[in-house]
Structure formats: C-alpha cells, structure tokens
Amino acid sequence: MKEVRKKSADPAVNQLLVKAFRQGAALAWDRAEAMQPQCGFSRLSLCCSDCHEGPCRINPFGADDQRTICGRDRFELVAGAFLRQVADGAGALARLGERFGASAGYAGPEPMDAMLVPEDFAAAVAAAGTAAGTALAAIAAARDAAYGTAAPDVTAVNLGVLKADAVNVVLHGHVPPAAVKLLAAAAAAAEAPVNIAVMCGSETTGDIALPVLTNYDSQEAVLFTGAVDLLVRGSQCVMPAMVKMAAAAGVPVVSACAVADAASAAAAISQGVAAFRQRAGRTAPIPDVSEPLYTGYTAANAKEALDALRAAWAAGRAAGLAYVGGCGNLGFTQDAAAVKTALSLIKRGYLVVTAGCAGAALAKAGLCQPDAAGANAALKAALPDNLPPVLHLGACTDAGRFLAMAEMVRAAGVPVLAAFPEFAHNKTLATAAAFAAAGVSVFAGLEAVFADAKAASALAGGIPAGKGAPFLPMAALAEAVQPPAEAAKAR
Amino acid sequence: MKRIWVDRDKCLGCRTCELRCAVERDSVSKTLLGAVREEHRPAARVMVSGRTGEAFPIQCRHCEDAVCIRVCPAGAMQRNPETGTVFVDRSRCRGCWMCVMACPFGAVQPAAEFKTALKCDACADMEEPACAASCPTGALVYGDEESFAEILAARRGQLAIYARTAPLPAGSSIVSIEALRKGDGE
Numbered sequence: 287m288k289e290v291r292k293k294s295a296d297p298a299v300n301q302l303l304v305k306a307f308r309q310g311a312a313l314a315w316d317r318a319e320a321m322q323p324q325c326g327f328s329r330l331s332l333c334c335s336d337c338h339e340g341p342c343r344i345n346p347f348g349a350d351d352q353r354t355i356c357g358r359d360r361f362e363l364v365a366g367a368f369l370r371q372v373a374d375g376a377g378a379l380a381r382l383g384e385r386f387g388a389s390a391g392y393a394g395p396e397p398m399d400a401m402l403v404p405e406d407f408a409a410a411v412a413a414a415g416t417a418a419g420t421a422l423a424a425i426a427a428a429r430d431a432a433y434g435t436a437a438p439d440v441t442a443v444n445l446g447v448l449k450a451d452a453v454n455v456v457l458h459g460h461v462p463p464a465a466v467k468l469l470a471a472a473a474a475a476a477e478a479p480v481n482i483a484v485m486c487g488s489e490t491t492g493d494i495a496l497p498v499l500t501n502y503d504s505q506e507a508v509l510f511t512g513a514v515d516l517l518v519r520g521s522q523c524v525m526p527a528m529v530k531m532a533a534a535a536g537v538p539v540v541s542a543c544a545v546a547d548a549a550s551a552a553a554a555i556s557q558g559v560a561a562f563r564q565r566a567g568r569t570a571p572i573p574d575v576s577e578p579l580y581t582g583y584t585a586a587n588a589k590e591a592l593d594a595l596r597a598a599w600a601a602g603r604a605a606g607l608a609y610v611g612g613c614g615n616l617g618f619t620q621d622a623a624a625v626k627t628a629l630s631l632i633k634r635g636y637l638v639v640t641a642g643c644a645g646a647a648l649a650k651a652g653l654c655q656p657d658a659a660g661a662n663a664a665l666k667a668a669l670p671d672n673l674p675p676v677l678h679l680g681a682c683t684d685a686g687r688f689l690a691m692a693e694m695v696r697a698a699g700v701p702v703l704a705a706f707p708e709f710a711h712n713k714t715l716a717t718a719a720a721f722a723a724a725g726v727s728v729f730a731g732l733e734a735v736f737a738d739a740k741a742a743s744a745l746a747g748g749i750p751a752g753k754g755a756p757f758l759p760m761a762a763l764a765e766a767v768q769p770p771a772e773a774a775k776a777r
Numbered sequence: 778m779k780r781i782w783v784d785r786d787k788c789l790g791c792r793t794c795e796l797r798c799a800v801e802r803d804s805v806s807k808t809l810l811g812a813v814r815e816e817h818r819p820a821a822r823v824m825v826s827g828r829t830g831e832a833f834p835i836q837c838r839h840c841e842d843a844v845c846i847r848v849c850p851a852g853a854m855q856r857n858p859e860t861g862t863v864f865v866d867r868s869r870c871r872g873c874w875m876c877v878m879a880c881p882f883g884a885v886q887p888a889a890e891f892k893t894a895l896k897c898d899a900c901a902d903m904e905e906p907a908c909a910a911s912c913p914t915g916a917l918v919y920g921d922e923e924s925f926a927e928i929l930a931a932r933r934g935q936l937a938i939y940a941r942t943a944p945l946p947a948g949s950s951i952v953s954i955e956a957l958r959k960g961d962g963e
Binding site for chain 1: 791792793795796797799809810812813814818819820821911913
C-alpha cells in the first residue's frame with residue numbers, strides 16, 4: 287500500500303527539500319503525508335455540514351436510496367458541493383478584479399441560498415462560470431487599459447532569481463497592483479540594491495515584469511534559501527504556514543494591505559534593508575537554477591502569432607490553441623502533470639497558453655522561451671520567429687486574456703481547449719467553468735464531481751447544456767486531441 | 778496471535794476503515810474513485826456501529842471458540858492454523874447463513890449476490906489489515922497481545938497523571954501522590 291513518488295520535478299525545490307529535511311522543518315509535503323489517510327467521504331463530496339442537523343454522510347457503496355437528514359441524495363450532495371466551490375472561486379476572482387478597478391461587487395449566483403440544488407445543474411455551473419468570466423474579462427481589460435499592450439517582457443523564473451547581494455523582497459500571493467507600484471518606487475529610492483521577486487499570484491503585476499520565484503506547493507521552500515529579506519503577504523494563495531515559518535526564521539512580514547502610501551511602502555522596504563544588513567555576514571546558498579521567461583502575452587500583442595496559427599491550422603500544420611492552467615496538488619509530483627500535459631499538447635500541434643501556478647511550472651521547465659527544448663518543429667516553423675511554444679500570460683487572474691485569444695481564432699473554426707490537471711484554489715475551478723461557459727472545452731483534474739455518474743454526465747453535456755462546451759475529466763484529453771494532419775484529413 | 782485491536786475511545790465514527798476495506802478487499806480497481814464506478818458494489822468487512830460520540834468499529838474477532846466454525850455444515854468456515862484467523866472457503870460455502878445467525882457480533886454478512894458468507898479474515902495475505910492501516914486516529918491497531926498491552930499501559934499512564942493532578946473530592950479516602958509528597962496525606 288506504500289507508494290513512493292518524487293516530491294517535485296523542480297531541481298531548485300529538490301535542493302531546498304533536502305535542506306529543510308536536515309533542519310527538521312515540516313513543509314507542506316510532510317503535512318500532507320501526516321494527513322493520510324484523507325477522508326474518503328469528503329474526497330467524494332459525500333458528506334455535508336451545511337446545517338446544524340448534520341454532519342450527514344452517504345455511503346458510496348451503500349443502497350441507492352440513502353438520504354441526508356434534510357433529504358439530499360448522492361447527486362445533490364456532489365452537485366451542491368461543486369456549485370459552492372465554483373461560486374466561491376467566482377467570488378474570489380471578483381474580489382481580485384475590484385483591485386484592478388474592474389467591477390463593482392460579485393454578481394454571480396449564490397447556490398446555497400436554497401437548500402434545493404438547482405434542477406438544471408449545468409446551467410447553474412454555467413451561471414457561476416459566466417460571473418467568473420466577467421471578472422476575468424474585466425481584469426484583462428483594466429490591465430490593458432492601464433499598462434497598454436506592449437510587446438511581451440522578458441524576465442526569469444525559479445529560485446535563482448534571488449540575489450545574494452541585494453535586498454530580496456518577495457511579493458507573495460495576490461498583491462494589489464497599487465501596492466506593487468508603491469513598493470517598486472520605494473525600492474528604487476532605497477539605500478541598498480533591492481530585488482523584487484513574486485510568486486503565487488503577482489506575476490507581471492502592472493507594467494513591470496518581475497522575476498517569478500516558484501509556485502504554490504513549493505512556496506515555503508523559498509525561505510530555506512535564507513535570502514528572503516522581506517515577505518509582502520498578499521491575499522488568497524498564501525499558506526498560513528508561510529507566515530509562521532517566516533516569523534520563526536526572523537524574516538519580516540508585511541501585509542500588502544498595509545502598503546497604502548509612499549511612506550508605508552518606504553517603511554516596509556526599510557525593514558527589508560535592515561534584515562538584509564543582518565544577514566550580510568551569512569552566506570545564502572541560493573540554488574543556481576533559473577530559466578528565461580517571456581511573459582505578458584495578450585490577445586493584442588499575440589495577434590500576429592494567432593493569425594499565423596489560423597493559417598497553419600487551415601494548412602493542417604497546427605492542431606489548435608490550448609490553455610494549460612491550474613495550481614498543483616501535493617498528492618502528485620510537483621509540476622509534473624502540467625509539464626506533461628503541455629508537452630503532449632505541443633507534440634500534437636497545439637499552441638499552448640498558460641498563466642498562474644501551472645504557468646510557473648511550465649516556465650520552470652524552460653518552455654516559456656523561444657528556443658525551448660521540446661518545441662514542435664513543424665509548428666515552430668509555421669509561427670512567427672522568436673515565439674515560445676508556450677505563451678505565458680501572467681498571473682492566474684490574467685486568464686481572461688486567453689478568452690480574448692480564443693475568440694480571435696475560434697471564429698475561423700480553430701479548435702480551442704483548456705486543461706487544468708491539478709487544482710488547489712477555487713478561483714482556478716471558477717476559471718475552468720468560465721472557459722466552458724464561453725465555449726472552450728475543459729479537461730479538469732477533479733475527483734468528486736466525475737466520480738458521480740449523474741453529475742459527470744451533466745457536465746459532459748455542456749455548460750450550459752446544449753450551448754456551452756463540455757466539462758470533462760483529464761483522462762478524456764488524450765482522446766480529444768488529434769494530430770493536425772489527421773484532423774485536416776477528417777475535415 | 779496477531780489481532781486487530783480496537784481502542785474504542787479513539788474512534789470518531791468517520792468510517793474510513795469501511796471505505797478502505799471495501800476498496801482493498803472487494804473492488805477490482807483498488808482505488809476509491811475507481812471502486813465507486815464499478816458495477817458490483819464493494820462490500821466492507823468492518824462496520825462502524827454505535828451512536829454519535831460512542832462509535833466503534835466491529836469486525837470478526839476470530840473467537841477462540843468460534844461458533845461459526847461449529848455451526849458450518851459445509852466445512853467452509855475454517856481456522857488458519859498458522860495465523861489463527863477464521864476465514865470462509867468460498868468454494869465450499871452453500872449460503873445457508875447458519876454462521877450469519879450464530880455470530881454473536883453480527884460480523885458475518887450474507888453476500889446474496891455470490892450466495893456466500895462474507896467476513897473479515899484480517900487481510901491474511903497483507904502486511905497489515907486495510908482497516909488498521911487506514912484508521913486516521915489509531916483506533917484500530919494491528920498487533921499481538923503484547924502490543925495492545927502497551928497501548929493499555931500508555932493509557933493507564935495517562936490516567937495516573939490525571940490522578941496525580943486532579944483535585945480530590947472532599948471526604949475522599951484516596952490520597953493523591955502530590956498530597957503524599959507534600960506530607961499532608963498522613
């Protein structure tokens with residue numbers, strides 16, 4: 287019953303895992319191991335504690351007519367839990383959108399208002415997805431309006447971007463763009479060289495392309511470089527362990543909400559400078575691992591590439607446009623699923639677009655640079671020069687740009703799909719629902735909702751039924767993608 | 778003999794043992810997500826009984842004087858002479874359900890689909906029974922008498938600590954260790 291698997295595919299993270307182990311520090315992987323076995327009822331969404339009559343549970347191997355105290359059956363439990371997750375994610379996206387001045391409040395459905403699960407499950411998922419899509423589109427529009435749609439930026443990714451001889455300020459989680467601007471200005475005025483790096487949600491925030499450190503599952507590893515001098519804590523994707531661990535390591539932590547004006551930003555940076563002076567005597571064994579990262583693609587600055595993709599598709603040399611998103615999951619080797627999915631899509635002739643933590647995984651694997659190993663030669667020849675095989679949009683909140691790109695190529699009939707191999711946060715799930723509601727076929731690495739036959743078939747029938755695109759399990763991706771030559775023949 | 782021991786106070790009634798047992802012993806895929814989609818519903822050989830807050834898992838106790846072996850007319854219910862566990866030879870079982878009726882714990886189930894009795898064999902061919910391996914609180918423990926005696930001793934140790942620090946009810950004739958040390962117990 288014992289399984290052995292690698293914790294991470296990232297060489298930099300693996301170096302630091304050894305260091306953490308020697309120090310006796312427990313990381314997310316260790317906590318995940320201590321959490322085994324995880325509850326099977328919860329994994330299948332078959333338990334419910336919505337009300338105070340509960341908790342209730344339904345035995346998946348028991349009789350079909352089992353009901354909770356209020357009378358929900360198995361499908362209603364699974365569907366209700368899924369709807370709640372999608373709506374939670376849509377709300378999270380709407381809250382982040384407000385920071386970009388994107389929209390006023392969350393206009394999505396509140397599926398838990400009624401105890402009854404909506405009769406049309408797919409339509410309810412689509413409604414929540416559409417709300418998420420509106421937030422994403424608004425974020426994309428606000429970003430383009432504020433910073434223009436200049437050519438993509440070149441920066442770097444992975445822990446090698448930390449500098450031993452500079453004040454390393456880490457923007458962690460979703461830090462508001464206004465705070466990033468203030469911190470960057472304060473950093474420029476600081477008395478020591480300041481290096482700002484980001485992870486878990488602040489990628490390419492604003493008009494500055496900041497180097498990306500790592501992604502969600504390995505966030506704690508960053509502290510084991512010993513080179514972090516200031517941690518700016520944003521919202522949503524910061525593990526509570528991170529804040530505690532930073533405090534234990536003597537790394538100052540500043541909440542991004544506290545950075546409201548130039549004075550508070552300067553105060554935060556000066557805390558970092560003080561910490562930098564303190565560690566000056568100590569050597570920081572920063573893993574010497576980094577990859578170039580071409581980031582900040584938008585529908586506007588990738589227009590030439592998309593036009594070329596359309597032509598290549600018509601000529602049978604490209605298969606379509608694919609998005610690889612998601613967060614990560616400690617049950618599996620970090621980054622492995624996203625990279626494997628992206629490579630197989632590239633091999634089959636898809637131009638891959640990515641963002642967020644899956645984007646960081648692909649960038650760490652060196653796929654977000656023009657001369658990436660593993661590029662599809664035929665596709666590369668058909669697309670403009672200097673284009674990476676994977677277009678990196680930015681943070682996961684920039685996924686709205688993919689919808690605009692999809693719109694541009696879909697009119698010509700080019701197949702568009704999205705794969706989310708692993709989830710951690712609900713806003714990625716809401717993004718997936720938004721894509722399906724906007725007509726992009728989604729392949730999702732989910733368990734509970736696909737384990738229930740009725741829920742799975744409702745989602746496979748399209749979100750909403752008949753109009754939207756299907757929402758399918760990851761396992762269906764292999765069948766859905768066809769090499770371009772065969773697809774052209776079939777046409 | 779190695780047994781599945783139950784530390785009743787630790788059982789929270791989550792039924793993880795039931796799921797794991799059904800998946801491990803009665804499914805083709807051996808995974809939870811695969812098992813829920815199989816045509817034949819995997820059956821668990823362990824059942825969590827009792828009320829909320831007083832739950833406990835029950836499976837075959839492999840009785841020294843097993844009544845199920847005595848009542849079986851077909852000779853299907855047998856004891857493994859090596860491990861001492863009681864098991865059903867499904868090829869001999871006629872489905873008369875005598876064992877089902879005789880078991881004082883209700884630990885033998887009639888598997889009507891296969892017309893054979895179904896019961897725990899302490900996962901005879903595995904390193905550790907699935908239920909004990911999966912128990913998140915350690916309420917199910919696999920080991921010999923000695924290892925369970927250790928668990929009991931540990932619990933008694935905790936009781937001793939409790940007795941040492943707990944205030945004594947007025948008029949009690951029991952003297953706490955703390956009081957003895959201070960010398961007011963004389």
